[in-house]
Amino acid sequence: MNSETDIALQDWALPGEPFRLLAVALDAADWAERLPAEARARAERFTDPKARARAGASEWFKACWLPRELGLERVEWKTGAHGKPRPARAAAGWGFNLSHAGDYVVAALAKATSIGVDLESLARKTDMAALGERVFSESERALAQAGGREAFFALWSQKEALLKALGCGWANGNIVRNTRLEIAACQVEPSTRVRVWSRRVLDGAYSLAVAIF
Ligand SMILES: CC(C)(COP(=O)(O)OP(=O)(O)OC[C@H]1O[C@@H](n2cnc3c(N)ncnc32)[C@H](O)[C@@H]1OP(=O)(O)O)[C@@H](O)C(=O)NCCC(=O)NCCS
Incomplete structure (x- = not known):
């Protein structure tokens, strides 16, 4: 395995934020050659080159x-009921999550919390009205309709990050229907008490959200 110091890591955290937030472009490395055998095998299951690079960067x-980062030989993982991989054993005191979108993978890390991160490319083709019906609460739908594409992606990434922090994904319809996210740089979502940070990155081309529970 190569040394990792040559990878161009982008630090997306702002001063004072209670988490680390690092991103890589998919073309920043040949990921497979850096990975231990098991992780490489997982990444190499993908035949599409972009999907393979995404999986490779995530595995990295x-x-x-x-x-x-944690000063450990290796990190062991436990998978939650809805598929969230969580650091276990020696790393159990840490919250970690990652998201892939477009040409980037971003990872978030925070001590003693459950964390979720989501990145969405504004170029992604999607039927906003139909998806909004499925994924937003009434108040969020009204904000998304009034604010157009930018508002839609801001709210969508916030919602994904919140669900990822909770680890329930979209499976918990009750949470999905009842959140009251707003278009804000930082907020506490009232129904879950999850803290959510939100902004655009990469010259405004992507919506990013981080949530901590
Ligand atoms: C899995 C899910 C939480 C996020 O997926 P996504 O937005 O498609 O993908 P992202 O790139 O943002 O995140 C994927 C990463 O989140 C992590 N993850 C997987 N399940 C997770 C969960 N339940 N909670 C938090 N994180 C999860 C993994 O690390 C995964 O990457 P990896 O497999 O390379 O390790 C979400 O899609 C989900 O719950 N899906 C269930 C199916 C569904 O209802 N989908 C409708 C979406 S409109």
């Missing part, structure tokens, strides 16, 4: 970056 964060 979990198998290479995180252990180095």
Whole structure:
């Protein structure tokens, strides 16, 4: 395995934020050659080159970056009921989550919390009205309709980050229907008490949200 110091990591956290937030462009490395065998095999299941690079960069964060960051030989993982991978054993005191979109993968890390991160490309083709019906509460739908594409993606990334922090994904319809997210740089969502940070990154081309529970 190569040393990791040559990878162009982008630090997306703002001063004072209670988490680390690091991103990589998919073309920043040949991910497969850096990965331990098991992680490489998982990434190499994908035949599409972009999907493979996404999986490779994600595996790199979990198998290479995180252990180095925590000063551990390796990080062990536990998978939650809805598929959320959580650091276990020696790393159990840490919250970690990652998101892939477009040409980037972003990872979020915070101590003693459950964290969720979501990145969405504003170029992504989607039927906003139909998706909004499924994923937003009434108040969020009204904000998305009034604010157009930028508002839609801001709210969508916030909602994904919140659900990822809770670890329930879209499976918990009650939470999905009852949140009252707003267009704000930082907020506490009233129905879940999850803290959510939100902004655009990469010259406004992507919506980013981080949530902590
Ligand atoms: C899995 C889910 C939480 C996020 O997925 P996504 O937005 O498609 O993908 P992202 O790139 O943002 O995040 C994927 C990463 O989140 C992590 N993850 C997987 N399940 C998770 C969960 N339940 N909670 C938090 N994080 C999760 C993984 O690390 C995954 O990456 P990896 O497989 O490379 O390790 C969400 O799609 C989900 O709950 N899906 C269930 C199916 C569904 O109802 N989908 C409708 C979407 S409109």
